[in-house]
Amino acid sequence: MMRTLVTMLVGLLLLYLTPGGLCQGCAVNEAEHPLVRDLQKKMIYSVDASAPPNPSILLSLRLAQDHNMHIEQDMLNKLSQDAVQRAVVSFSSGQVALHILAQQASCSDPRRVSANSSTINLVHLLEQKFQAELQNIAIHGNPLTNFYQLSLDVLALCQLNGRLSPANASALLSPDHKKYYLGGQFSVDTAAVAVLAQICLQTRGQPLPPKVHKKIRQNVQWLVDKILAKKRRDGVIGNIYSTGLAMQALSVSSSYLKPGAWNCLQTLHRVLDEIPQGTFKNPMAASQILPSLENRTYLDVSRLNCSMNPDNLPLSTARPAPPTSCCPPSISVTYTVADSLNNTFNNSISVTVPQGSVFFKVMEVAQDKDPSKFSFTYTQSSWGPYITSVQGLQADNNQRTYWQLLSNGIPLSQGAGDYVVSNSERLEVKFSVY
Numbered sequence: 357m358m359r360t361l362v363t364m365l366v367g368l369l370l371l372y373l374t375p376g377g378l379c380q381g382c383a384v385n386e387a388e389h390p391l392v393r394d395l396q397k398k399m400i401y402s403v404d405a406s407a408p409p410n411p412s413i414l415l416s417l418r419l420a421q422d423h424n425m426h427i428e429q430d431m432l433n434k435l436s437q438d439a440v441q442r443a444v445v446s447f448s449s450g451q452v453a454l455h456i457l458a459q460q461a462s463c464s465d466p467r468r469v470s471a472n473s474s475t476i477n478l479v480h481l482l483e484q485k486f487q488a489e490l491q492n493i494a495i496h497g498n499p500l501t502n503f504y505q506l507s508l509d510v511l512a513l514c515q516l517n518g519r520l521s522p523a524n525a526s527a528l529l530s531p532d533h534k535k536y537y538l539g540g541q542f543s544v545d546t547a548a549v550a551v552l553a554q555i556c557l558q559t560r561g562q563p564l565p566p567k568v569h570k571k572i573r574q575n576v577q578w579l580v581d582k583i584l585a586k587k588r589r590d591g592v593i594g595n596i597y598s599t600g601l602a603m604q605a606l607s608v609s610s611s612y613l614k615p616g617a618w619n620c621l622q623t624l625h626r627v628l629d630e631i632p633q634g635t636f637k638n639p640m641a642a643s644q645i646l647p648s649l650e651n652r653t654y655l656d657v658s659r660l661n662c663s664m665n666p667d668n669l670p671l672s673t674a675r676p677a678p679p680t681s682c683c684p685p686s687i688s689v690t691y692t693v694a695d696s697l698n699n700t701f702n703n704s705i706s707v708t709v710p711q712g713s714v715f716f717k718v719m720e721v722a723q724d725k726d727p728s729k730f731s732f733t734y735t736q737s738s739w740g741p742y743i744t745s746v747q748g749l750q751a752d753n754n755q756r757t758y759w760q761l762l763s764n765g766i767p768l769s770q771g772a773g774d775y776v777v778s779n780s781e782r783l784e785v786k787f788s789v790y
């Protein structure tokens with residue numbers, strides 16, 4: 357009798373500890389699950405075959421409960437091809453880190469990624485790119501990229517037992533305004549990934565020397581407190597787009613939270629409410645929110661059992677057609693471009709666009725009307741078009757400058773390719789420091 361009871365208890369505990377086990381804690385319930393499947397499908401359909409494959413998308417699909425193994429395998433193959441062709445020259449350190457996590461989550465060895473009869477060791481490459489980041493900090497005071505990517509780097513190197521000193525990593529991710537603030541605002545996204553990275557350091561590999569252990573505890577406590585300070589009454593943490601990563605960070609650092617400090621289910625329901633409104637229609641936004649809906653984190657990538665995955669996410673072959681509305685009425689907005697750092701120009705124009713247009717369309721119309729004042733350039737990033745220059749004035753990472761998007765004086769939480777403008781809105785693109 358006693359033995360049976362103990363066996364049952366051990367069984368239940370194992371189920372609880374297994375990712376995807378019975379006890380889901382703060383995850384969607386069965387009734388809410390169609391919302392997650394919907395998000396997964398939209399993310400898959402939105403994959404643009406002409407753009408580089410996106411490791412964040414495969415990573416999040418691998419962390420989901422339901423799977424379409426054919427699509428996942430296809431994505432993995434495309435990622436491997438891209439990595440073999442471009443990683444050495446064209447990937448930033450954080451992109452290599454995301455590729456590593458996506459490969460690991462697919463039970464494929466990131467140290468031996470093969471395609472077109474070439475093989476690349478992504479862990480070795482990340483070790484090199486990470487060194488280059490540290491060197492840039494030593495020379496210019498800033499990393500080549502940012503502390504979000506440095507945190508991704510530490511996370512990926514830690515998960516794969518790459519060359520990384522926990523003592524140096526804990527010094528790198530220590531509390532500092534310059535590391536964790538972007539444009540005067542605490543970056544919840546950056547802090548969240550830094551928490552995941554340091555929880556990994558605490559829990560993987562050799563036991564840490566007491567001094568390093570203490571330093572990491574202090575770092576994580578500071579980050580967790582800062583993340584919690586950004587929690588709004590409605591459960592959103594930072595903004596809606598940082599909430600998924602914040603949920604991951606808080607869910608792996610429960611020992612740092614005072615009882616009642618965070619109501620995970622409240623945050624989860626707030627996020628679920630946003631899904632039908634199209635808030636996560638950008639595939640990157642969807643990929644960053646998805647794991648938290650399934651109570652999974654980027655730390656789970658090493659624990660996934662690929663042979664146990666159900667192949668239970670069928671997709672119809674025809675992609676859903678994007679909604680079209682014929683001949684929408686026109687709206688007018690004011691558009692300003694300003695160099696607020698050197699005060700060299702400040703130009704405004706009134707622009708008419710069809711209702712439902714995005715910010716980017718306004719920029720294009722203004723450019724067509726008066727290229728001498730409103731010309732601009734952009735690069736295609738995983739989030740969409742990233743504005744890099746206006747009137748020839750280039751953003752520069754080493755100077756921490758960027759082109760900030762604002763509406764009625766308030767910075768936007770979406771990019772030019774996603775933000776839908778309204779009639780009479782005052783839009784601005786402003787040269788700023790972060």
Ligand code: B12
Nearest residue numbers: 450451545597598738739740742743758760761768769771
């Ligand atoms: C660092 C960062 C920045 C830096 C980028 C420069 C640098 N030093 O690296 C700065 C501070 C300049 C910045 C600016 C902006 N950012 Co930003 N940024 C981030 C952050 C924290 C990390 C990005 C990263 O390195 N990812 C990892 C690498 C491997 O992926 P990547 O795709 O190669 O990264 C590049 C692009 O993402 C690009 N980028 C950064 N931010 C944005 C935003 C948009 C809309 C686009 C298209 C591209 C882009 O810069 C990255 C480095 O080259 C993310 C957080 C997150 N959750 O992803 C927010 C994030 C992507 N940014 C965001 C936003 C809204 C912006 C701005 C539009 C803010 C504004 N009002 O002006 C501007 C972009 C305006 C423009 N010029 O087009 C949102 C996007 C949400 C959404 N739904 O679109 C995020 C998710 C933050 C948030 N929670 O609100 N950002």
